[in-house]
Amino acid sequence: MPRGPGDDRAPGRGGGDGLVSEGSCGADARRDRLRSPGAAALMLLLPATMFHLLLVARSGPARLLGPPPYLPGPEVLWSPQMLLLWFTWLGLQAALYLLPARKVAEGQELKDKSRLRYPINGFQALVLTALLVGLAVSAGLPLGALPEMLLPLAFAATLTAFIFSLLLYLKALVAPASALAPGGNSGNPIYDFFLGRELNPRIWSFDFKYFCELRPGLIGWVLINLALLMQEAELRGSPSLAMWLVNGFQLLYVGDALWHEEAVLTTMDITHDGFGFMLAFGDLAWVPFTYSLQAQFLLHHPQPLGLPMASVICLINAVGYYIFRGANSQKHTFRKNPSDPRVAGLETIPTATGRQLLVSGWWGVVRHPNYLGDLIMALAWSLPCGVSHLLPYFYLLYFTSLLVHREARDEQQCLRKYGLAWHEYCRRVPYRILPYVY
Numbered sequence: 210m211p212r213g214p215g216d217d218r219a220p221g222r223g224g225g226d227g228l229v230s231e232g233s234c235g236a237d238a239r240r241d242r243l244r245s246p247g248a249a250a251l252m253l254l255l256p257a258t259m260f261h262l263l264l265v266a267r268s269g270p271a272r273l274l275g276p277p278p279y280l281p282g283p284e285v286l287w288s289p290q291m292l293l294l295w296f297t298w299l300g301l302q303a304a305l306y307l308l309p310a311r312k313v314a315e316g317q318e319l320k321d322k323s324r325l326r327y328p329i330n331g332f333q334a335l336v337l338t339a340l341l342v343g344l345a346v347s348a349g350l351p352l353g354a355l356p357e358m359l360l361p362l363a364f365a366a367t368l369t370a371f372i373f374s375l376l377l378y379l380k381a382l383v384a385p386a387s388a389l390a391p392g393g394n395s396g397n398p399i400y401d402f403f404l405g406r407e408l409n410p411r412i413w414s415f416d417f418k419y420f421c422e423l424r425p426g427l428i429g430w431v432l433i434n435l436a437l438l439m440q441e442a443e444l445r446g447s448p449s450l451a452m453w454l455v456n457g458f459q460l461l462y463v464g465d466a467l468w469h470e471e472a473v474l475t476t477m478d479i480t481h482d483g484f485g486f487m488l489a490f491g492d493l494a495w496v497p498f499t500y501s502l503q504a505q506f507l508l509h510h511p512q513p514l515g516l517p518m519a520s521v522i523c524l525i526n527a528v529g530y531y532i533f534r535g536a537n538s539q540k541h542t543f544r545k546n547p548s549d550p551r552v553a554g555l556e557t558i559p560t561a562t563g564r565q566l567l568v569s570g571w572w573g574v575v576r577h578p579n580y581l582g583d584l585i586m587a588l589a590w591s592l593p594c595g596v597s598h599l600l601p602y603f604y605l606l607y608f609t610s611l612l613v614h615r616e617a618r619d620e621q622q623c624l625r626k627y628g629l630a631w632h633e634y635c636r637r638v639p640y641r642i643l644p645y646v647y
């Protein structure tokens with residue numbers, strides 16, 4: 210079976226969405242030498258980028274590639290009250306996670322042939338959070354003041370991610386070998402700290418990775434958006450159409466993720482990647498504070514948007530969502546039960562593993578139709594911010610590179626898993642993400 214640069218069959222190799230390159234089985238010495246400086250650089254660069262974006266979004270020129278307007282001192286970043294607020298938020302989400310769930314789903318089979326169980330109550334957590342926030346606002350909570358607290362909150366989240374990853378690293382030292390992720394166990398402490406050693410770290414039934422991936426960060430993101438909308442209403446009398454669109458689109462995305470929560474159990478993050486700094490920081494800090502960038506930008510840089518253009522943008526978002534949801538649901542339904550009438554008529558390729566690959570429907574258009582839909586939505590989230598600045602397009606640029614990297618990693622895993630059948634799939638469906646282009 211051919212082996213590629215991202216092949217991580219050997220224990221301790223590869224993994225992660227980070228820009229640290231994945232390992233090859235040939236133990237490339239030069240790459241090994243770059244592992245720890247690469248991981249260390251990213252641990253500085255990612256938080257620095259996040260703070261840069263937070264600072265630049267509120268500055269007059271809002272230049273993505275320009276210097277930040279000022280360098281915040283410790284008195285701006287460090288606030289015990291904000292740390293307390295952040296922990297209250299984490300505690301609230303953890304409490305909602307522990308509430309009785311409408312369903313308990315089983316994850317993918319693990320190395321030791323067991324399956325973990327996961328509560329499916331994310332949407333319930335979103336609705337309860339909305340109710341609680343609504344009650345608090347009607348009792349006088351100044352939610353519109355939240356945008357002024359983003360810097361110290363982001364600092365608290367970053368600090369939490371560092372300390373939490375350290376605890377996860379220590380926990381993995383006593384975990385059985387079967388609990389370790391295929392990547393993140395190279396023996397290089399910095400690299401392993403970054404990628405994460407344990408696949409599904411848990412205390413009793415509390416699954417840290419699953420919790421962090423879907424709750425505090427995603428729900429925090431839409432709460433920050435809402436606070437930005439409220440502050441805009443306070444400043445300008447009413448929220449702008451552009452702000453409504455950004456809030457609506459991103460709420461749809463987050464609501465959809467929590468409504469289809471079970472589908473996250475088959476994503477690479479849950480089934481393959483360890484839980485280390487990259488995901489902890491990504492989930493807790495990067496998602497809420499950088500994914501809300503468009504709304505942050507709009508608060509400080511109001512953009513005129515007419516109804517015709519708004520309709521076109523809504524249409525783009527609807528097309529993206531239709532592809533994203535259609536592709537993800539089709540694969541999830543097929544993987545759960547290939548004889549389900551909704552997917553039973555689709556053409557498939559058999560593989561030596563006994564699993565089949567879809568070769569018609571969405572998965573016959575390109576090899577990652579869900580990424581295509583996600584990218585189209587990302588474009589629709591930036592367009593309400595106009596075309597005068599590059600800053601609101603940061604998400605689209607970052608997300609494109611993340612998904613291209615992720616796609617290459619998934620190709621390697623599928624090639625390893627399915628061998629000749631994967632080659633046949635690539636022959637039948639030659640484009641990866643964008644038909645006739647890539």
Ligand SMILES: NC(=O)C1=CN([C@@H]2O[C@H](COP(=O)(O)OP(=O)(O)OC[C@H]3O[C@@H](n4cnc5c(N)ncnc54)[C@H](OP(=O)(O)O)[C@@H]3O)[C@@H](O)[C@H]2O)C=CC1
Nearest residue numbers: 476477478537540544565566567568572579580583615619
């Ligand atoms: N907003 C954000 O920041 C991010 C969003 N995402 C989104 O998360 C979602 C999940 O993405 P991700 O986990 O990367 O990967 P996918 O959901 O695309 O899963 C890839 C897996 O699907 C299976 N598969 C591939 N081709 C076929 C086929 N033809 N037929 C049947 N099964 C197939 C393979 O696994 P197997 O055969 O083992 O089932 C493969 O490993 C995507 O919609 C993505 O856009 C991802 C990253 C970040």
Ligand SMILES: CC(C)CCC[C@@H](C)[C@H]1CC=C2C3=C(CC[C@@]21C)[C@@]1(C)CC[C@H](O)C(C)(C)[C@@H]1CC3
Nearest residue numbers: 226255422465466473476478487490491492495496
């Ligand atoms: C900080 C680094 C540069 C990168 C960190 C990557 C993470 C932020 C993302 C990795 C995979 C993700 C997914 C979602 C959010 C972003 C992260 C955590 C997701 C929960 C968004 C909502 C979608 O509907 C989804 C399919 C459930 C996503 C799953 C992957």
